[in-house]
Amino acid sequence: FYWKELERQVIGEGKVTKASNEEADHYFATRPRESQLGAFASEQDQVLSSREALMERVRILDEQYQGAKIPR
Numbered sequence: 001f002y003w004k005e006l007e008r009q010v011i012g013e014g015k016v017t018k019a020s021n022e023e024a025d026h027y028f029a030t031r032p033r034e035s036q037l038g039a040f041a042s043e044q045d046q047v048l049s050s051r052e053a054l055m056e057r058v059r060i061l062d063e064q065y066q067g068a069k070i071p072r
Contacts, residue, residue, distance in 0.1 A: 028072040036070040037061055 003010050019027070028036060041057040048054055061070070 025072055033070070034058075036072075037065075040070055040072075 001010055002008075028039070031039075037058045038054075041054060041061050042048075
């Protein structure tokens with residue numbers, strides 16, 4: 001894939017294995033809160049209608065989960 005910011009073409013090679021739920025939960029917990037919110041707000045298999053719509057969903061979830069653990 002093309003990485004625009006670095007002006008580079010990137011190729012990944014190797015085997016891929018699915019992480020266990022425990023591994024995924026642990027990794028998710030190490031990510032910054034903003035990153036967790038973005039991942040939770042994003043419907044990963046859907047096309048975004050707009051960046052603004054995603055950011056609004058992040059804002060709503062941030063308020064909803066204030067002081068609480070964000071689900072993976």
